[in-house]
Amino acid sequence: MMAKSIIKFTITVLIIAVLAYVAVNGVPFKIFGRTIAGALDEENGIRRGLDLVGGSVIVYEAEANSVTDEEMSTTIDMMRQRLDTLGLFEATVARQGEKRISIEIPAISNPQEAMEKLGATAELKFVDADGNVVITGKEIVDAQPQYGQYDQSKPAGNYVALKINDEATIKFSEATEKASSAENISNQKNYISIVLDDNVISQPRVERRIDTSDVIITGDFTAEDAGWLASIIRAGKLPFSLKNVELRSVGPTLGEKALETSLMAGGIGVILVLIFMLLYYRVPGLVADIALIGYISIVGIIMSALRVNLSLPGIAGIILSIGMAVDANVIIFERIKEELRTGKTLRASIDAGFSRAFTAIIDANITTLIAAVVLWRFGTGPIKGFAVTLSLGIIVSMFTAIIVTRFLLNQVVGMKIRNSKLYGV
Amino acid sequence: MDIMAKKKIFFGISIAVILVGIVSMLIFGLNEDIDFAGGTEMHVRIGKAFNNEDIRSITTDVIGFEPSSIQKTGDGFEVIIKMKDISSAKRDELFKAIKEKYGLEDSALLTADTVSPTVGSELRYNAFLSALIASVLMLVYISFRFELKSGVAAVIALIHDVLVMMSVYAIFRIPINTSFIAAILTILGYSINDTIIIFDRIRENKKYMRKEKFSEIANKSIWQSMPRSVNTALTTLLTITMLYILGVRSIKEFAFPIIIGLISGTYSSIFLASPIWVIWQEWEDKKKSRVKTA
Numbered sequence: 001m002m003a004k005s006i007i008k009f010t011i012t013v014l015i016i017a018v019l020a021y022v023a024v025n026g027v028p029f030k031i032f033g034r035t036i037a038g039a040l041d042e043e044n045g046i047r048r049g050l051d052l053v054g055g056s057v058i059v060y061e062a063e064a065n066s067v068t069d070e071e072m073s074t075t076i077d078m079m080r081q082r083l084d085t086l087g088l089f090e091a092t093v094a095r096q097g098e099k100r101i102s103i104e105i106p107a108i109s110n111p112q113e114a115m116e117k118l119g120a121t122a123e124l125k126f127v128d129a130d131g132n133v134v135i136t137g138k139e140i141v142d143a144q145p146q147y148g149q150y151d152q153s154k155p156a157g158n159y160v161a162l163k164i165n166d167e168a169t170i171k172f173s174e175a176t177e178k179a180s181s182a183e184n185i186s187n188q189k190n191y192i193s194i195v196l197d198d199n200v201i202s203q204p205r206v207e208r209r210i211d212t213s214d215v216i217i218t219g220d221f222t223a224e225d226a227g228w229l230a231s232i233i234r235a236g237k238l239p240f241s242l243k244n245v246e247l248r249s250v251g252p253t254l255g256e257k258a259l260e261t262s263l264m265a266g267g268i269g270v271i272l273v274l275i276f277m278l279l280y281y282r283v284p285g286l287v288a289d290i291a292l293i294g295y296i297s298i299v300g301i302i303m304s305a306l307r308v309n310l311s312l313p314g315i316a317g318i319i320l321s322i323g324m325a326v327d328a329n330v331i332i333f334e335r336i337k338e339e340l341r342t343g344k345t346l347r348a349s350i351d352a353g354f355s356r357a358f359t360a361i362i363d364a365n366i367t368t369l370i371a372a373v374v375l376w377r378f379g380t381g382p383i384k385g386f387a388v389t390l391s392l393g394i395i396v397s398m399f400t401a402i403i404v405t406r407f408l409l410n411q412v413v414g415m416k417i418r419n420s421k422l423y424g425v
Numbered sequence: 426m427d428i429m430a431k432k433k434i435f436f437g438i439s440i441a442v443i444l445v446g447i448v449s450m451l452i453f454g455l456n457e458d459i460d461f462a463g464g465t466e467m468h469v470r471i472g473k474a475f476n477n478e479d480i481r482s483i484t485t486d487v488i489g490f491e492p493s494s495i496q497k498t499g500d501g502f503e504v505i506i507k508m509k510d511i512s513s514a515k516r517d518e519l520f521k522a523i524k525e526k527y528g529l530e531d532s533a534l535l536t537a538d539t540v541s542p543t544v545g546s547e548l549r550y551n552a553f554l555s556a557l558i559a560s561v562l563m564l565v566y567i568s569f570r571f572e573l574k575s576g577v578a579a580v581i582a583l584i585h586d587v588l589v590m591m592s593v594y595a596i597f598r599i600p601i602n603t604s605f606i607a608a609i610l611t612i613l614g615y616s617i618n619d620t621i622i623i624f625d626r627i628r629e630n631k632k633y634m635r636k637e638k639f640s641e642i643a644n645k646s647i648w649q650s651m652p653r654s655v656n657t658a659l660t661t662l663l664t665i666t667m668l669y670i671l672g673v674r675s676i677k678e679f680a681f682p683i684i685i686g687l688i689s690g691t692y693s694s695i696f697l698a699s700p701i702w703v704i705w706q707e708w709e710d711k712k713k714s715r716v717k718t719a
Binding site for chain 1: 625
């Protein structure tokens with residue numbers, strides 16, 4: 001009996017030690033196709049928000065009364081294309097609310113140059129090999145990705161179906177006739193370029209004169225390629241301009257300092273909590289400390305694996321949740337002490353303590369979770385991050401503080417450590 | 426100590442704190458940050474002693490109007506300039522002018538934020554809405570798990586905590602920004618948590634203290650939960666206080682109201698929520714017995 005308890009206790013502690021090791025160092029192999037890096041790994045660990053690494057957040061708003069989802073996704077593709085042209089491959093683009101687009105650019109805290117290009121109205125043109133503009137984006141009625149057999153001699157594939165207006169049809173038929181002339185073909189000039197903001201996006205070859213308002217662009221497209229090209233072409237007919245409504249920049253020095261001091265504060269805070277629990281609750285305190293280390297490790301691993309974006313309020317949320325994570329243990333241990341004082345045996349007291357504390361813990365945590373979910377639903381940016389870490393903290397702490405602690409405490413009792421003084425009475 | 430007997434004193438303390446807060450809110454107003462009010466804010470490390478007036482004249486020269494505030498911060502070698510929202514081009518120009526004047530590097534620009542007034546007012550609306558929705562949902566949950574009276578008493582305690590925190594923001598001129606929303610909602614969650622632990626005890630004690638008065642049940646429950654109330658407040662305070670001591674400006678502005686909120690939340694759960702519940706219960710009892718005798 002006693003040996004069994006010692007083994008169970010040791011195994012649990014070992015598992016938590018492994019979790020702590022993984023949280024710090026990551027695992028060297030892939031799990032479910034994901035690399036799990038150490039939480040603090042700069043490359044693959046928890047993603048650091050711009051307020052921690054420095055960078056800029058730029059929010060644009062479409063100046064229109066209403067926008068369609070298609071228009072917004074075209075705008076996102078256009079932004080992505082522009083960011084790539086600027087060499088800002090690390091930047092992320094996301095829709096925010098209905099009419100806004102938020103762009104995060106790490107490391108650049110003075111994005112004036114980028115903003116001039118990003119916020120500009122899209123200029124989409126079809127240009128012939130000699131640089132003459134054939135048609136502009138305004139003349140395009142629609143562009144959609146399609147799948148099917150566009151040529152009888154070839155298998156079905158992805159292509160972009162373009163619809164242009166009547167005026168453009170005339171210009172296009174002239175241009176395609178010229179491009180597909182024998183002379184141009186032999187000079188390899190039988191193409192028409194699709195140009196966005198002076199950057200060539202695609203250069204389809206012209207096989208023959210096209211005199212209809214329906215034009216198809218083919219190539220070895222994947223569905224994604226075709227969708228992207230159609231979307232970029234639609235950028236030419238976006239009915240709104242973009243207004244910069246928010247621009248936040250953090251320099252790299254401040255970000256670094258913010259991260260460093262927060263981690264330091266977190267570290268010291270955790271050590272103080274561990275010491276407090278140990279001194280005040282003795283043996284159960286030690287068990288709670290082991291569970292708390294498990295809690296921090298699990299939260300770290302989950303955040304690292306899910307690549308949660310962690311910003312300053314998020315760190316504050318985690319550190320706060322550590323303080324609150326021991327709450328469940330405090331409730332339970334106080335209950336156990338009360339039961340012990342009524343003269344019950346240790347094992348009966350522990351059972352009664354856990355079951356009586358259970359409803360209180362569940363009710364209290366669910367109400368806090370309600371606040372966190374509301375925050376997540378209505379918040380933006382850093383507030384959302386705070387809500388995510390808080391919710392994650394609540395859920396994980398319920399597991400570690402109730403299940404892990406109870407299991408460990410039962411093993412301790414099994415090890416015949418039963419002097420009630422050791423339980424703080 | 427019989428907390429119920431002294432409830433008037435505790436109500437008095439709370440009302441006094443809130444009154445001081447409301448008066449200072451009326452006198453000084455709340456220090457709305459650009460997150461809510463819209464505008465541009467620039468935080469630059471000058472790295473040596475400087476004159477606010479120099480910064481003011483450079484800024485006015487570049488942007489064409491007076492900045493709304495110029496504030497020394499850090500060790501006095503940093504400046505925060507606030508103004509109505511300006512374009513990113515103007516912002517760039519302004520930093521270049523300051524950079525040139527003091528011979529700075531690009532890294533001297535610590536933060537620069539611009540928020541348009543529409544975004545700001547939307548945030549304000551969303552913040553209010555989320556606090557309201559969170560409170561209503563919590564009220565519903567508590568009413569379902571306990572009873573309506575407990576829910577209402579808990580929410581009154583919450584409103585108290587929010588008012589105390591708003592008072593702190595007003596008195597200490599802490600800027601109201603996105604962190605403010607997170608801080609308030611954290612405390613809403615914490616305070617309700619605290620209240621529920623005590624109400625849970627009352628719910629339990631009521632079962633086998635049927636003959637005792639409500640005030641005695643409540644008093645006993647509060648004292649039984651007291652070690653937990655104190656210890657949890659303590660462990661949470663340990664971590665958040667470390668953040669306050671070591672953190673950078675934005676963290677300090679977030680941690681300080683939370684510290685105050687934690688104290689207020691603990692106080693309101695013990696000294697306000699349960700007494701309110703008792704008053705309501707006793708009033709209902711009186712009403713019932715009056716009906717019976719009539």
